Amino acid sequence: MITGKNCIGGKFKATGTLEFRTIDPKKNQHNPTVFIEATKEEVNSAGELAWEAFKTYRRIPGIQRAKFLNSIADEIMALGPELLNMYMLESGLPEGRAVGERGRTIFQLRSFAELVSNDDWRGNTFDAAQPDRKPLPKDDLRKTMIPLGPVAVFGASNFPLAYSTAGGDTASALAAGCPVIVKSHPMHAGTNELVASAIVKAVEKTGMPKGVFSSINGSVQVGIDLVNHQKIKAVGFTGSIGGGRALFDLAAKREEPIPVFAEMGSINPVIMTPNAISKRGSELAKTYAGSITLGTGQFCTNPGLLLTVKGESTAAFVQELAKETIAIVPQTMLHPNIKKGYESKGGDVTSQDGVEVVGKYKGDLDANEAASVIATVSGEAFLKNPKMHQEVFGPFSIVVQCKDEMELIQIIDGLEGQLTGTLIAEKNDDLNLVGIVDSLQNRVGRIIYNGVPTGVEVCPAMQHGGPYPASTDSRFTAVGTHSIKRWVRPISYQSFPMGLLPDHLKK
């Protein structure tokens, strides 16, 4: 069923010559399908078709776009086990995760369908005319949101469904009225093609303009051509800091710069007070061993940094955390390159002066399975060495033992921007929790109290995004219904007659 071709405005095409195959990380071998990278002409064609589609798609009522999104959800479900099998084959992730992530993808599509079924999401603003105002009359002004134009979406390695072809970026952009061109992640081009075919069916069934969706395969150059295409007006990306920053730089250098929403690296600091550790250290060790190894640590909200104050309970906690973590059965990573990156970054951090490896999984490992690691270091050493701040994408966490609260706050203040920060504390804690929260909130997009950062709820109050380098634009979220705001801009209509106003501004 899989053709290995690019999907250009509903047609599967491949005129290029560059080939690649995905990998089965469990077997550590290439999968059979040969994929063809998109040519520059194919990228251009997708861009022009998207622009043509934009002219009609932007005027299609929200209720029709909702039908389209729901139809995409239906067609994805109709793919049945074929999609789940392809997902597992290309990612090494287990069936439970495949089903769960598909469920999240469907939920997102249906949430955005519901959101745009009426026009409340536009946050319309009305200023009534004051014809008798002195010295000058005031005109009637009505403000609403309109879509930016075609959006380029880059699939995420760690979410082959929920943050890829029909994931959060695509669903929110289509909901907003923006055509989408997806650059498939080379690790799961097969999963992409199945989902793309589902979207194409939904386009046909609901009578959407053909160019509203395209999907192209390829490596770096294809991404560059896409972001540089004049008709692309915004970019969504989930991945590494290097990748996201490269796209941001490209977009900023265009003759017409365009916004890039790159959700990138994060070590998600967790502050544990000595009180919390001494009261429930064992429970915390279990909970955090689970969070650190969840999905083989391949989540952007993985807790890679634990900050606390040194002491006897802390010393015991660190040992217990290591024991619990390495007791968890290792799982396969997404790709040999990701495993390589995990080992080299982890090695880099643990080789820094003052870092001690408290525990490392020692059992046998299959080809792409990851050995979990718990390391520890003093606050003083951590403060001096920003190399310890780097994200180790995988089941890794470093516990920083500060000499006191002041050093802990100093470390928080010196951290790069983060997606999340977590505070584990007790009621009437000895530490100044208000001060910690004040520092922490200045570095992160979401603060969790007595919980874990993994698990990102899809809801309006979610903020997934934070100060750079957690994301390239901290003013927007990549998860939840508010993520639609990334793809729209305000427009005011002044003194407009009813007949020319959009329906949702007539009142």
Next chain:
Amino acid sequence: MITGKNCIGGKFKATGTLEFRTIDPKKNQHNPTVFIEATKEEVNSAGELAWEAFKTYRRIPGIQRAKFLNSIADEIMALGPELLNMYMLESGLPEGRAVGERGRTIFQLRSFAELVSNDDWRGNTFDAAQPDRKPLPKDDLRKTMIPLGPVAVFGASNFPLAYSTAGGDTASALAAGCPVIVKSHPMHAGTNELVASAIVKAVEKTGMPKGVFSSINGSVQVGIDLVNHQKIKAVGFTGSIGGGRALFDLAAKREEPIPVFAEMGSINPVIMTPNAISKRGSELAKTYAGSITLGTGQFCTNPGLLLTVKGESTAAFVQELAKETIAIVPQTMLHPNIKKGYESKGGDVTSQDGVEVVGKYKGDLDANEAASVIATVSGEAFLKNPKMHQEVFGPFSIVVQCKDEMELIQIIDGLEGQLTGTLIAEKNDDLNLVGIVDSLQNRVGRIIYNGVPTGVEVCPAMQHGGPYPASTDSRFTAVGTHSIKRWVRPISYQSFPMGLLPDHLKK
């Protein structure tokens, strides 16, 4: 009273050696005060003080910030005629305009004070916990807005008060909880110093942290040092495309890129239907002659491009518009450089193939007075030559006579982004107004029906900003209370105890 020094966190200092003086454009001579450019150390010091101030200022309740903003307004009014005289001396603008612009500045300060007197502006979002949800419980999530950090504001040449030292950018940033460092416009450093001294008094009277406001003088290098300062987290700018783009490029290249809100060039297309012209051509000629020459054409919303369909009435209208425009008494431009730019850009446009000058003011001119110009060209010639799209900052407008509606729409679709677009039409017009509005709204931030683009109301439904190059971020407005959104970002609190939540999230 004017010292010529920089205001670093409330103290007037000048350790540098680079000097400059402002110009009286009416007399075409330098004004007496010698201003000293800020040194790199002074810029750094302002940045560090702003960061220190941010730590407390961000936690000051809105009601206190409102008092501060109202106090700034009071202190500006207390400057009395000294401020008005300095304004006129440095800008050549008449007293009526000085009083009017001061009124607008005060209104903006008080509007933002009112806005932040309660927390509605934060648009808080609440998702209730669902502890019994299956398969996983849902946590309580509450989202609000917090300030980004210190903001750099670049004063505008054409609004020495309303878009400069205590103008819209400063007022909205201070309201949001961000300290501000203003780089004064070199053309009105004296006006800046007076307003800065008023802000310093307000800082003292309301007990704000000293570093919450600084103002520095200087040319390009000072601006570069400011935007590159690590503690600056956003930039506001009003001015030329060249200047705004340079700041945007600098900010994008920083290790931590920061948002730049540059409100830049615009030719503000006005579409006049043949029906409207034949019914009320004379009235339109008078109205538009007034709008084109208002403030010597030195407004970002000046109507520099009139688009219509050729015909007998159009030919007569063009003549009448020229006659009415050049009948208006010329006024002094802001600065010799602005007059030079006006003449050279105007000369460039009118020397293009096919452009005919219909009318040009022929009387005597004082040193920096501007001769108004009305030119015309065919739609065919305009389509072929993007040089005709350039902004001629001053009392200049070009009328494009299209062969038909299709050519007119083609021209709209090919325009760069604009702050405004205007449609002058009749009820039951012969042209397809819906189609024109659909094209136009895709190129602009505000559409006016049967009015003029000059005159930008300060109100919630205003959108002042448009697709690039009208502004660097079309998703935000530079005018009106929503402009506060430029300086804040969302943050979510998950499972937070009441005691640690900000007051406005307790419920």
